[in-house]
Amino acid sequence: MMRGMIKGWFQKSDHYGEFLTALLSGDRKAMEKYLNRVLLQIASFFDGGKSTSDTEPERFYHGLVLGLIAELEGKYHVRSNRESGFGRYDVMMEPVSAGDTAYIFEFKVLDSDEEKTLEETADAALKQIKEKRYAEELLARGFAKESIHCYAFAFEGKKVLIKEGYSQS
Numbered sequence: 276m277m278r279g280m281i282k283g284w285f286q287k288s289d290h291y292g293e294f295l296t297a298l299l300s301g302d303r304k305a306m307e308k309y310l311n312r313v314l315l316q317i318a319s320f321f322d323g324g325k326s327t328s329d330t331e332p333e334r335f336y337h338g339l340v341l342g343l344i345a346e347l348e349g350k351y352h353v354r355s356n357r358e359s360g361f362g363r364y365d366v367m368m369e370p371v372s373a374g375d376t377a378y379i380f381e382f383k384v385l386d387s388d389e390e391k392t393l394e395e396t397a398d399a400a401l402k403q404i405k406e407k408r409y410a411e412e413l414l415a416r417g418f419a420k421e422s423i424h425c426y427a428f429a430f431e432g433k434k435v436l437i438k439e440g441y442s443q444s
Contacts, residue, residue, distance in 0.1 A: 277343030279336065281318045281380055292346075293305070293309045294306060294309045294310065294343045296345070297309060297345060298378070299376075301376075301418060301424070302439050303426070303438075303439050304357060306426075306437055307309065307436065307437040310340075310428075310437070311341075311433075311434065311435055312340075313339075313444075314433040314435060315433050316432070317410045325350045332380050332384045332430070333383065333384050333430075334430065335381050336364055336384070336430050337355070337366070339367065339381050340380065340382070341353070341355055342368060344366070344368065347368065349371070350370065350372070350375075351368040351369060351370055351378075352368070352369040352370075352371065353367075353368055354364065354366070354367045354368075354369070357375065357412075359408070359409050359410070359411050359413075360381070360407050360408030360409050360410070360412070361406075361412040362403070362407030362408075362409065363379065363407055363413065364380070364407075364409040365380050365381050365382045366378075366379070366381050366382075366415070367380075367382040367409070367412070368380075368425060369413060369416070369418075371397035371417070374422075375422075376421070376422055376423075376424055377380055377413050377418050377423045377424070378409060378424050378425075378426065379404055379409050379413075379423065379424075379425045379426070380425075380426050380428060381400040381403055381425070381426070381427050381428070382400070382405075382410075382429070382430065382431050383396045383397070383399060383400040383406050383427065383430070384396070384429075384430045384431065385429060386429040391432075393429040393431055393434065393435075393436035394428075394429070394436060394438075396429035396431075396436070396439070397427040397428070397429035397436050397437070397438040398427070398431075399427075400428070400429060400438075401425065401427045401438060401440035402427045404427070404440065405440070407427075410423050410425070411418070413443065420441070424439060425438075425439065425440045425441060425442075426438070426439055427439075427440060
C-alpha cells in the first residue's frame with residue numbers, strides 16, 4: 276500500500292529513482308536536495324507541523340522515506356521501528372548480499388525547546404544512534420562498522436537537512 280501511494284505521488288516525475296540512486300551511491304547532498312524539492316512540491320506545511328502528539332510530525336517524514344526505499348525490498352531487508360542496542364531505531368536497511376552497505380536512519384523534527392537549528396537537530400539524531408547503539412544488531416550479524424552508514428534526517432516543515440555519521444566511536 277505504501278509503495279503504491281508513494282509511486283502515485285511521483286508518477287508524473289521523471290525523477291522517481293533519484294533518491295535511491297543518491298542513497299546507494301553515498302551522495303548525501305543529492306538525497307537532501309531531492310527530499311527538499313519533493314517536500315516543497317507535494318507536502319503541506321501541516322503534514323510536518325506540530326500536533327497534539329510530539330511524534331506525529333516525525334511519522335509523516337518517516338513514512339515518506341519508507342515509501343521511497345520500499346523499492347529496495349529484495350536487495351535489502353527494510354525494517355522500521357525495531358529494537359537494537361539500547362533503543363529503537365527508525366529505519367534499518369540490511370543488505371541481502373554480503374559485503375554491501377547497511378544503513379540506519381534516524382528522523383527528528385526540530386524542537387525549538389531543544390535545538391535552534393536543523394544542524395543541531397541532525398547532530399542530536401546522530402548522537403542518539405551512537406548512544407543507543409542501534410548498530411548492535413548489524414554488528415552481531417558480522418557487519419564491519421565501516422560498512423554501516425548512519426543518516427540523521429532533520430526536518431522543519433518543508434525543509435530537511437541530512438547528516439552522515441558513524442554508528443560507533
